[in-house]
Amino acid sequence: MKIAVVGLGLIGGSMALVLKQKGFATKVYGVDNQEAHTKKALELGIVDEITDLDKAVAVSDLVILSAPVSACAALLPGILDQVEHQIILDTGSTKMSLLEAANGHTKRGRYIATHPMWGTEFSGPEAATELAFTGRANVICNASESDKDALETVEQLYALLGMYNVYMDGKDHDVHVAYVSHISHITSFALANTVLEKEKEENAIFELASAGFESTVRLAKSSPAMWVPIFQQNKENVLDVLNEHITQLRKFKSCIEKENWAYLSELMEHANKIRNVLDRKA
């Protein structure tokens, strides 16, 4: 199957690598508006040929949209205009703006809204890896709006990546990811700024930072070019969660200020329940 990858970053690049390795992709066309990305992707063997978007859609059987989510939403209607038999999927971290962009289009059925729940704090084609995706969930949203043959091909594609498919309404997806992904990034960015603000002595951070610190600020290395559009697209849900999170932090603050150690202990015991979720996963 001939595949076009639009946006040669961590996700698109990793998908291309694995799909080629597994024989699912016989030829990969790459599209990206950054020359550094297209050059690097060719050099690393992630794509076979660089082309423009129109040609990539015309010659491919399957188009993977893996650019920042706002760019994907802007491109989708134009791509659908051009589609005959092709299948279009996107890998964006929010789904409502894409679903709305496709809504009512005569070729709506050729589009599958997906979100593979994998990523790292690294970006660009040089971050792409064949070791990606395995064992993680891929969310498919509003599956009933897609053509059956297109849906089945995309389900097979994700199964080949070692992922299991989960089905969800797009609206629910965007609420859930605000909780299990977007807020983690905000706290991590804010934590990095907290430490950088006060700890002017970088040496002290460097020497004392333990594994716990590293795991909580790791996501602060993430790319603004990817994350600003996500917070844009999912504004209301992200604000809901952020408000709740500030409320929860204030509870900790109040306990420490008032030396209410019994309630502080209760808050932590409650937080310990997250074990049920994490340990089921492990």
Add this chain to the structure above:
Amino acid sequence: MKIAVVGLGLIGGSMALVLKQKGFATKVYGVDNQEAHTKKALELGIVDEITDLDKAVAVSDLVILSAPVSACAALLPGILDQVEHQIILDTGSTKMSLLEAANGHTKRGRYIATHPMWGTEFSGPEAATELAFTGRANVICNASESDKDALETVEQLYALLGMYNVYMDGKDHDVHVAYVSHISHITSFALANTVLEKEKEENAIFELASAGFESTVRLAKSSPAMWVPIFQQNKENVLDVLNEHITQLRKFKSCIEKENWAYLSELMEHANKIRNVLDRKA
């Protein structure tokens, strides 16, 4: 050398295991007020004999205080009263309360205030591991107040654990750890409560939680019995950092509310600078 370990948890247990394996400890006496811990520590071969605190101090050459930091501070003066040639070290996450407890004691020189910068979210003797500590910093506070021979022995002990020693004033230590360790735990506990509060459907968290979520909430599994005393002892520093962190989070909130995407991007680019610290470490 005969060693007493007071507090048979992750840190004390791991130290006993490594020091026995390296031949530094010829016999390990264990002290803990929880019978489940003493039983488990004997069973796992972490200690050779369980005894009470007075006997453990009397028969040992070196005493490791690795109970929760408030307990260590309370025990330290009584232990120093009993000391002749023995060396006492503690591994607590805050140092000022211990330094103050030892201050002015005629045997002050026999005490070394240390903080090995390693830990996990797990606790109890069953979490102890011979694979601990390597490559991490150990902080020694107010080293000039300790006897030279005692200091040298403790420096060797940490070198044997594969750690490098860093020297610091106790006051500075407590400020720095608020930034590079304590705040990470608070954000993680609060993040877990945020998600548990809103996501009543555990299945959604379970299915969608990505690696990013796991790394930011991992510390929320930590033990309240260890962490309440740390926040108690380091109250003022922790509140300073927590206030700064809430201020930083409010900046993100305000950018998203006002759709000030340019400033949001700037905040993230600033946070990206944490790479300099993390990558130097890796």
